Amino acid sequence: MSPHAGIPSLKPLASNRFDERKHVLDLDDFTPGEIQLVLDNALAMQEVMGRSVRKVPALRGKTIVTLFHEPSTRTRASFEQAGKILSADVINISDSASSAKKGESLYNTALSIQAMQADIIVVRHPHSGSTNFLARHLNSSIINAGDGYHAHPSQALLDLYTIQSHFGDIKNRKVVIVGDILYSRVARSNLWGLTKMGARVTLCAPPTLMPPDFINGFSKDHPFKSVSVTHNLSEAIKDADVVMALRLQAERQSKGRLPSLREYSRLYGINREILSLANKKVIVMHPGPMNENVEINTEIAHGPHSVIQEQVKNGVAVRMALLYAVAAANRGGK
Numbered sequence: 307m308s309p310h311a312g313i314p315s316l317k318p319l320a321s322n323r324f325d326e327r328k329h330v331l332d333l334d335d336f337t338p339g340e341i342q343l344v345l346d347n348a349l350a351m352q353e354v355m356g357r358s359v360r361k362v363p364a365l366r367g368k369t370i371v372t373l374f375h376e377p378s379t380r381t382r383a384s385f386e387q388a389g390k391i392l393s394a395d396v397i398n399i400s401d402s403a404s405s406a407k408k409g410e411s412l413y414n415t416a417l418s419i420q421a422m423q424a425d426i427i428v429v430r431h432p433h434s435g436s437t438n439f440l441a442r443h444l445n446s447s448i449i450n451a452g453d454g455y456h457a458h459p460s461q462a463l464l465d466l467y468t469i470q471s472h473f474g475d476i477k478n479r480k481v482v483i484v485g486d487i488l489y490s491r492v493a494r495s496n497l498w499g500l501t502k503m504g505a506r507v508t509l510c511a512p513p514t515l516m517p518p519d520f521i522n523g524f525s526k527d528h529p530f531k532s533v534s535v536t537h538n539l540s541e542a543i544k545d546a547d548v549v550m551a552l553r554l555q556a557e558r559q560s561k562g563r564l565p566s567l568r569e570y571s572r573l574y575g576i577n578r579e580i581l582s583l584a585n586k587k588v589i590v591m592h593p594g595p596m597n598e599n600v601e602i603n604t605e606i607a608h609g610p611h612s613v614i615q616e617q618v619k620n621g622v623a624v625r626m627a628l629l630y631a632v633a634a635a636n637r638g639g640k
């Protein structure tokens with residue numbers, strides 16, 4: 307069966323050597339062409355999602371295991387839905403129901419999953435670098451679904467897709483990422499993705515929530531040399547096309563870095579007044595889950611500029627495109 311089975315508008319992976327990509331760990335090693343290919347193929351996948359019968363045989367006979375050692379609503383469910391629409395067999399393993407509870411290491415758990423012939427293991431784990439470790443030691447393909455505060459590449463890809471679908475392009479769009487950048491894997495993967503695609507990125511956070519190596523900006527030989535850094539939200543948001551609010555990560559000690567949530571919300575929360583400084587057609591994004599009325603107020607989160615639910619919807623199509631590409635590497639790039 308053709309690997310394109312059921313999705314005629316898919317672009318060939320070989321055009322960007324994507325058929326040789328075994329793992330997706332972050333976007334730092336993606337070329338702009340590879341990113342664009344995922345976005346183009348996500349558009350083809352979106353067409354499948356619009357059909358009355360959302361099922362194509364592209365990954366029939368493949369096994370995908372989701373292994374989540376942290377809570378998730380969007381990422382786990384959308385990888386599952388993406389795999390099922392492509393006709394893969396999908397098995398979900400969560401921390402609370404796995405032998406990790408009995409002290410088994412991540413490596414031994416993943417090794418057992420590989421022994422059951424999983425083609426792709428989608429992993430979320432609280433430790434930064436854990437997915438890189440698995441990719442070095444296992445034969446199955448690894449997709450990083452969020453590791454500590456290191457990376458969350460599928461989130462960044464769905465964010466890029468959402469920006470492109472609104473504006474038609476990403477290049478030269480002003481994107482402001484605001485909030486808990488210190489602990490945000492979403493911000494880090496978006497920095498790679500947005501800068502590779504030519505967006506103008508501004509990072510805005512209180513000094514205590516900005517990574518120490520970001521705080522003075524980036525040198526002219528740094529990959530993020532075009533990125534601006536500020537602590538002043540009014541200055542950052544001026545003429546922004548995209549405002550991406552980040553969740554304050556209480557589970558990663560963010561709260562201890564602030565005098566009070568009320569003050570944080572007053573200075574860094576997205577509300578109507580601050581948004582009026584942005585471009586009139588600004589879109590407001592948030593990876594979820596939201597702390598409403600902390601980093602974003604309710605009116606904005608559910609208002610006309612918000613694309614937060616679109617991000618979730620787009621996540622399924624983008625993850626279909628990713629699974630399809632990684633499965634191609636497993637079948638030898640045909």
Ligand code: CP
Nearest residue numbers: 378379380381593594
């Ligand atoms: N954006 C995101 O990773 O959400 P979940 O934690 O619900 O997967």
